[in-house]
Amino acid sequence: MTATAAGPVAEDLERLTCKCCGGTAAVYGAVEFNRTCEDREVPVFPPSGVDIPYHRCSACGFIFTIAFDHFGAAEFGQYIYNDAYPLADPDFADRRPASNAELLRRNFGAAAGRLRVLDYGGGNGLLARRLQELGFTGAATYDPFYAGSSRPQGTFDLITAFEVLEHTTTPRDTLVDMASLLSPEGMLLCSTLVQPPDIDQLRLRWWYAAPRNGHVSLYSPRALTALAASAGLTYGGGNELLHVFHRGTLPAFATQLVTA
Secondary structure (H helix, E strand, O other), X not given: OEEEOOEEEOOOOOEEEXXXXXXXXXXXXXXEOXXXXXXXXXXXXXXXXXXXXXXXXXXXXXXXXXXXXXXXXXXXXXXXXXXXXXXXXXXXXXXXXXHHHHHHHHHHHHHXXXXXXXXXXXXXXXXXXXXHHOOOOEEEEEOOOOOXXXXXXXXXXXXXXXXXXXXXXXXXXXXXXXHHOEEEEEEEEEEOOEOOOOHHHHHXXXXXXXHHHOOOEEEOHHHXXXXXXXXXXXXXXXXXXXXXXXXXXXXXXXXXXXXX
């Protein structure tokens, strides 16, 4: 994929190596570049005229596109995370951080004062600030994709990554980086929708396959398991949205985890 004055241009390769397990991924179909997760009733943007090809791994089921792999921050800022992005994801600025802060309070509030918490991919740090207000005195934020974000020192007991994994073009590198910041007995809590049971019927009609949202990586549980292994972690499971990764056993502060 290359960027032009008219917008992105997709290139297509017949077979690729899976970014999660190393298996073979064949062409799975294509999605209009301007499709968003908000298009389930009325399209947010007019058609761009550019189709974005996705591949699917025959081994682990991972669905991904390489159309944005060469993009840097400038290209992502021009074509995806621009001033119109809130139309594609109206919850990202405030409602999602508020909801996620409440989720963490419910599940880990009893240990708030003694946990070092890092919100990975936290943008401008709103979630970390809300956590501090809720008594998570060790809450910090780090977003390697966000301008001006400084890498934190030390390791963390709990690392959260809300709506991060579907946006990364390098899932292995991203999870390895998270793991490098995790304490030996720590835990990662990531949110990303996994493919529904009827994905073979839906294919790329699945509403979460939305290039304009920056959804370049779409996971199955098998893909998450393989991804975890590549980072020296265990995929501890979860539900359709929330997923746990850890080393060894689940830490004591998370034994009452409620993935609601």
